[in-house]
Amino acid sequence: TATGGAKKVTVKWAKVAGAKGYVIFGSKCGKKMKKLATVSKSKKQWVQKKLKKGTYYKYMVVAYATVGGVKQVVSTSTSVHAATNGGKKGNPTAVTVKKAKLTVKKGQSASIKASVKSKKKFSVHIAKLRYESADTSIATVNKKGKVTGKKKDKVKVYAYAQNGVSKVVTVTVK
Numbered sequence: 224t225a226t227g228g229a230k231k232v233t234v235k236w237a238k239v240a241g242a243k244g245y246v247i248f249g250s251k252c253g254k255k256m257k258k259l260a261t262v263s264k265s266k267k268q269w270v271q272k273k274l275k276k277g278t279y280y281k282y283m284v285v286a287y288a289t290v291g292g293v294k295q296v297v298s299t300s301t302s303v304h305a306a307t308n309g310g311k312k313g314n315p316t317a318v319t320v321k322k323a324k325l326t327v328k329k330g331q332s333a334s335i336k337a338s339v340k341s342k343k344k345f346s347v348h349i350a351k352l353r354y355e356s357a358d359t360s361i362a363t364v365n366k367k368g369k370v371t372g373k374k375k376d377k378v379k380v381y382a383y384a385q386n387g388v389s390k391v392v393t394v395t396v397k
Contacts, residue, residue, distance in 0.1 A: 224387030225305035277310015313343025315384035372396035
């Protein structure tokens with residue numbers, strides 16, 4: 224997730240198993256991302272300071288492991304967009320879903336009803352909501368939140384806003 228502050232943005236992530244460190248990439252929205260920092264495996268957040276107020280910035284975190292003295296990518300986050308404070312625009316504060324559990328038959332589809340909450344209006348930089356399945360062999364989800372069952376099991380599907388705030392929906396495929 225990314226949260227804007229007074230001329231700063233804080234980027235937070237979950238630890239990745241096997242990672243030896245994290246590389247943070249970012250830039251002002253509309254510009255090409257560049258490497259901003261490398262942090263140790265014990266870190267779960269990083270702050271970029273001295274930013275322009277009321278401006279959107281985008282970030283991505285890459286977890287790496289060292290194999291034979293060479294850094295190799297273990298995992299890459301999705302990009303997140305956040306605005307610094309002081310402008311007319313803000314950031315999403317929460318994602319809500321109508322149902323936290325969804326049941327779908329194998330080969331059939333159902334839709335996740337989700338929405339984004341915010342205290343201030345925000346500019347949509349990627350998509351208002353994005354969706355991701357933790358295991359696409361069990362169920363897939365499209366960009367509109369339509370879940371399709373692939374095989375009988377349970378899977379978590381994430382609905383998240385552009386700054387990374389999210390809600391989990393547990394999908395049971397029968």
